[in-house]
Amino acid sequence: MSNRAFTYTAMAWLSAALVTFSGETIMASSLRLEDPLVFAGQWQATLSTTGDDLGAQKLQDKPSNTCDLELLANKTLGRGADCLGAWLEQAPIGWFPDPDGLSITGTEGSRIQFFSRQRDGLYLATLMSGLIVTLERAESDN
Template sequence: MTYRAFTYTASAWLSAALVTISGATVMASSLRLEESSVFAGKWQATLSSTLDDLRAQKLQDKASNTCTVELLANKTVGQGADCLGAWLEQAPIGWFPDPDGLSITGNEGSRIQFFSRQRDGLYLATLKSGLIVTLERTAPNN
């Protein structure tokens, strides 16, 4: 009787472990790392105070809350780096794709801001200040 109880307990633990391991594998494989070429090109960066205000802020199109940022194919930030840097409080130098978004790097190559993927061509980051920066594709990649 004791032997049978041990077998059932061991089977239950083994089953739980296999389900957990296979679930983690499925989740990890569902996030794919996009090619760098998907991100290279021009993006519109918009600074807003809340998600609710995002559309209103874009309609205002003030120079202080929108700018064009160019992510170059060599994984550096071109035009608009100064504008984006003013919001991030550090100059963006480079970028790299993440499975669930896009990372902007500083002069030492370390990540200074992560933008999470909302949908194709739209990425969002919440700054320490609580302000929101969105990056939206403006033109197809070259």
């Protein structure tokens, strides 16, 4: 009887371990790291509050609400980095893809802001102030 109890306990532990390992494999395969060239190009950044309509923000065409941002193929920021930096309150220098979004880096190469993927060409970040920054692929790059 005690021999069977050991077998059942061992089987339970082995089953739990198998589920854990297979779950990690499934999760890892579902989060694909995009090639950086997918992100390189022209983007539009929009600053809004949680209740603002992004389309209405773009129509206002205020420099403080939108800015054009260039993500260069060498993972640095080009035109528009100073505009984005005003919102982030840190100078953004570079970027890198994440499996579930896009990260903006500062002078030392560390992440200063993460933008979560909403869909292809649309990424969103909520700043510490509660304001929302949306990165959307510029129409000319589609």
